[in-house]
Amino acid sequence: MSPTDENTTVVIIGSGVAGLTLGNFLLRSGIDCVVLERQRREYVEQRQRAGVIDSRAAQMFREWGLEDRVVGGVPFEPVLNFRIDGETRPFRYVTDDLGGGRFCPQQMLVRNLMDVFVGDGGDLRFEAENVELEDITGPRPRVRYRDSAGVTRTIACDFIAGCDGDHGVSRASIPEEELTRHSHEYGYAWLTVLADAPAKHQSLMAIHDRGFAGQFARGPQASRFYLQCPLDTAVEEWTDDRIWEEIEARFGEPVAVKGRISSKTLVPLRSVVHAPMSHGRLYLLGDAAHIVPPMSAKGMNLALHDADVFAAAVLKQVKEQDTTLLEAYSATCLKHVWNYQAFAAWFTDLMHDAGDVSYRGEFRRRLARAEFQRLYDSETTNRLFGEFLTGLN
């Protein structure tokens, strides 16, 4: 065997939250794995993304003995702050949850997961280029890549975990006819803006006839703002002045500190599910398998759920030679994914339909307003909403 040919149990492609969480769970269970990441470490650590760790995910880290080491950020209160037509209407939800949910920027979780994985002796290789998957339906698939020194290496393994996001190589390695893509476009985008402007609340969401607006704290001095806008809007049309004007109009109150705006990007809202989530010995996790609209704050939590299910399934196979959980992996995850896609679609429609009628009309607006009011009037609805927010159903 050449020194560039290696063996392991699981090759994990991608070191985002899905890949690193899986890597840590396997490492703690004594199962060999190698994580291959295309980018440099600094890039992965600094990639800015929103993040909410729901109670289910916090509980999962607790059960794997990692909560104290990886879950950071501030605990979230069971309250959502809404501004409806310029009026403040806080919504407190009833929950049996014992807590644990956190506002934790994704890069904070990724950094913690990376420190723990590398610190505990995990094998994480950055700048892995030209990753190729071979023989994924055979008994011993291989992953070939070019390492940071330009040497081509091959790792044979029992399983490949495709944790490389929506544009990765893993899903693209599955023949098209073996996968079904279910998708839904919401018909609008979010202009997302990062600004040096302290937030009064952890989160603030506005329903207004000019469209949805959101503000989420990013540390004590900065906020990320979201403004619903048409899909064909050009980011260049959004000058800083126009952004502040629109934020103030939709929230119906002045912004105290209009600091520097450091980034503006456009995100079309969509839901996507690829099924099944496995092919041969390749298993898809996280964004590689599904995308939820950001309104739901469930993208990261779904990725974490996949890692939990897959790690437990590999463990069962390796320790007990029992393949039942692996065979059920796709069905188990998809059941959960569709439940949360349903929640995400409902909440996304609600928050946008209730505002600007130019997208879906007056009838939808009135339905959305009635549903919104029901959150306050019906304890049953309130409780169900709380179950979804905490991730406990």
Ligand code: APR
């Ligand atoms: N080879 C190796 N690594 C790759 C490749 C490739 N061909 N393509 C992508 N990657 C890496 C990316 O650089 C990234 O570090 O895979 C990783 C994928 O990580 P994420 O995009 O964070 O995906 P995931 O771990 O599934 O996390 C899902 O991300 O987009 C958010 O809302 C989403 O919170 C959710 C989370």
